[in-house]
Amino acid sequence: QKEVEQNSGPLSVPEGAIASLNCTYSDRGSQSFFWYRQYSGKSPELIMSIYSNGDKEDGRFTAQLNKASQYVSLLIRDSQPSDSATYLCAVSAGNMLTFGGGTRLMVKP
Amino acid sequence: EAGVVQSPRYKIIEKKQPVAFWCNPISGHNTLYWYLQNLGQGPELLIRYENEEAVDDSQLPKDRFSAERLKGVDSTLKIQPAELGDSAVYLCASSLVWTGAYNEQFFGPGTRLTVL
Numbered sequence: 001q002k003e004v005e006q007n008s009g010p011l012s013v014p015e016g017a018i019a020s021l022n023c024t025y026s027d028r029g030s031q032s033f034f035w036y037r038q039y040s041g042k043s044p045e046l047i048m049s050i051y052s053n054g055d056k057e058d059g060r061f062t063a064q065l066n067k068a069s070q071y072v073s074l075l076i077r078d079s080q081p082s083d084s085a086t087y088l089c090a091v092s093a094g095n096m097l098t099f100g101g102g103t104r105l106m107v108k109p
Numbered sequence: 110e111a112g113v114v115q116s117p118r119y120k121i122i123e124k125k126q127p128v129a130f131w132c133n134p135i136s137g138h139n140t141l142y143w144y145l146q147n148l149g150q151g152p153e154l155l156i157r158y159e160n161e162e163a164v165d166d167s168q169l170p171k172d173r174f175s176a177e178r179l180k181g182v183d184s185t186l187k188i189q190p191a192e193l194g195d196s197a198v199y200l201c202a203s204s205l206v207w208t209g210a211y212n213e214q215f216f217g218p219g220t221r222l223t224v225l
Contacts (some may be wrong), residue, residue, distance in 0.1 A: 008149070032212060043153065043200055043216040088151050092212055096165075099151030 002027045004091050006100035014108055019076040021103050023089030026070070032092035033065055033072045038102065039085045048074060079107045111136070113217030115201050121223045127189035130220045134182070134203030141178060143186050145219060152200055152216075158184060180199040188222075196224045 003026040013019045018034035021035075032051055040107040050056045050072065052094040072091070076083055086102040114133040122128050134141050139160050144152035155174065157165040160181040167178065173192070178184040188195055198221050202214040 004151075009223070036216075043198075045215055046215060049213055066192045090151075090214075097154070097214065099153070099210065101149065101151050 002091075002093060002096065002098050004100035006087075006090055006103045008101055009104040010106045011103055012106045012108060013079050015079060015081060017107075019079045019083065019105055019107070021074040021076075021087050021089075021105065022071060023073065023091075023100055024071045025089075025091045025098075027078050027091070027093040027098075028067075028070065030067075030070075030091045030093040032056050033044050033063070034090040034092070034097075035061075035063060035074045036074075036088040036090060036099075037085045038088055044088055076105075079105075081107045081109050082106050113201055113203055113215055115217035115220055117220055118218060119221050119223075120223065122191055123225050124191040124193055127187065128191050128222060129188075130186045130199050130201075130222075132184045132186070132201030132217060134184075134201070135215060138182070138203035138205055138215075140204045140212075141184050142202040142204075143176060143184070144202060144216075146198045146200055146219070148197075155186070191222075191224045193224050194220055198222070 005024045035048040038044045048063040049064050050065045056063045060077045064073045078081045084107045088102045089100040112195045141158040143155040146152045156169045156176050158178045176186045198219045200219045201217045
């Protein structure tokens with residue numbers, strides 16, 4: 001069974017700090033990797049996608065992928081209270097997109 | 110550009126009653142997904158459509174769940190009869206095309222189902 005693992009948290013960081021969210025996956029054939037943000041009571045919102053090893057930056061967000069180690073991470077720089085949400089890692093292998101359980105991030109003012 | 114539209118947003122029913130959810134994907138998106146999300150968990154795929162064809166329904170409990178996507182656009186997910194354990198959020202998502210890679214999925218607001 002293909003698995004995507006995330007620490008459920010909560011991960012608590014002070015405002016302005018860097019939040020680091022991690023995700024590991026079991027299927028070495030995975031090709032595409034996504035980060036979704038989900039506010040309480042809302043649906044998942046796609047914030048980052050990454051397809052090759054290395055870093056991908058978009059504003060305050062940086063996704064990092066290491067296929068050899070089978071992990072993907074999301075860094076949030078200058079964290080704001082509005083970043084407080086659950087972050088879902090999703091991994092695509094073949095015709096299946098598998099989600100992790102999410103990490104709850106709390107940014108304290 | 111309009112996002113994925115779902116209705117109703119909330120539904121409360123008694124067990125053994127039928128219920129239906131409706132989804133309109135983003136215009137031009139050929140692939141449509143129905144997910145179930147329980148509290149504190151990630152979404153789990155129920156069924157995936159490529160145009161009108163259900164190409165992955167292995168996780169759909171076919172004894173009580175059914176789905177259709179007529180004309181390859183709107184889709185309906187039905188539960189009959191509903192059980193207490195079906196209480197969850199039902200999410201619809203769509204993507205431009207399924208390629209295995211570059212498959213960015215966009216979610217609708219979901220339908221929160223409560224079965225009493």
